[in-house]
Amino acid sequence: METLLHRHRDKTVLVLVIFAQLVLIAVQVRNDQDVRMIRVWSVTAITPLARVLETLRGGGVGFFRNYIRVQDAREENRRLQAELDRLKMENRFLKTELSTADRAKALVAFQQRYQPKSVAARVIATGAGANSKVVFVDRGSGSGVEKGMPVVTPDGIVGKVIAAYPTASEVMLVTDPEFAAGVVSQKNHIAGTLKGEGGANCKVEYVASEEKIEVGDWFYTSGDDRVFPRGFPVGVVRSVRSASPYKEILVEPKGLEHGLEAVLIMLEGLHQVIPEASPPNAPVYLAPPPPPGPGEQAVQPSGPAGTDADRLRQRYQQLGDAQGHKFGEGLPGSKPPDFNLKLPAGAAGQTPKPTQGAEGASGQAGEPANSPAAAPQKKTTPRTGDEHAVDKPANGAARSRPLAGSQSAPSPPQ
């Protein structure tokens, strides 16, 4: 080797001098994305090697898994995972931005506007350094990737591109201490700034201590940073500590939850609507009441009174029912029901619900079923906490009505 170099000493010196000057140029010159050419060249030289190594590794592992252990299962799993990712994205899109739009239109919009503007990439390497929160993906400026583009997975945001090379891109993860993004809470729409901590979690800063953030709240991208489109999930609050002047909020990023293998680079942002948080008193499923046993009367469930206005409305309804008055009928100037009529204490605030069968069973058109004439057979069953009289017509259909109202309802329906 030494002899060879000595024999071609002039050429060796020429190559060295040229190379030194190339390095000198590369240190000075930046490309159009403000990255030094020496970094571009280094990454361009390294990433093919990393890609080959990753392919070999993946190929070796894939061979072992596919052909020796669970060939079919792995292939199926891969396909299903891709399908799941696609469906997650589609589902999120349909749930959020297009909740008010027609579903078919939303799907077309999603396919036309969303999918072509993102590019799938594979993580092929991590950045040098022990605490590095930077990864390299196998898509670069040749695929349209540019510095500053957001990187996401169907689960949430992952990071942003900090340098785009011809064959690869460098992505700063959300957990990097230098990372920052504008976020907003789902429940109360409280804005803050997401910052990495260098660990597994992130923190949300600049949320005033008087704001209401709870553990379990979701944060979404706000779009204010002009990097991440609005409405992408960020993570869920793991801890909240009150401090002055800002809260200390720890957020678990969801985009990194399942490890990083495949990501999406958003070539063009598409803002979405942040989904509304579920109301705390969301309606819950209530099973139908049990069928009446032998000798028992069926009781219609009465809905709980809500606001004062609801209760007042129910009271007027009961008063009207007790006096055979139907609101909304009758000519102007006709006699109104007596609103000072005394109702029994247990009947106030309850909602009697006329049963269709009872109406039909009365057999008298135009006459309310709960009028004395319409209730020839009446059996009163006092019930604890539910002071209702239950009218049992001949056909067995049950109907509830206030006790006293039915007794003192002299006026005919108007």
Next chain:
Amino acid sequence: MNESGDRILVGNQREQVSRFRARVLLFVPLAAILFQVYLPRPFPFLGYLELPLLVTIYFALMRRSQIGGLFVGALIGLAQDSLSTKPVGMFGIVKTLVGYFAASVGLRIDVEHPFIRLVLTFFFYFFHQVLYWVLSRGLLGEQIAFEIRQTLVLGLLNAIVGVAVFHFLDKLREPA
């Protein structure tokens, strides 16, 4: 073959290595660079003269050492770069290659003949301009056009001036 032809072909056999004083090697390139930096301001037409290139070609041809030639080219090029707005190394790379190839040519043919000097200077000027254009496009991404006709004319002009300059520089050689 006449006497002139013999001189051209047997130049390497005589192994005439021209020697120069250190101050000549220092001040002549410096003067050439300063000439190109300052004189085109009052005399814009002088901007077409590539005196640093001519000096590089001359020293590389006459030294007949490839390593010496490439270092002369590199140093003159880097000095020229340091006074330009382009990244340092652009002229350095180009003149390094010019110096290397000029010295390689000087090893093989007799470069004392004015016609040979004229042709070589014209060729190296064209080579220099093409290489610089390639590097500008490749390394710096500059979308500049290459004016081949203008380059050929300027190459001829520089070659004519180069023959005169070489004749003057011959007088600065140390006597054998």
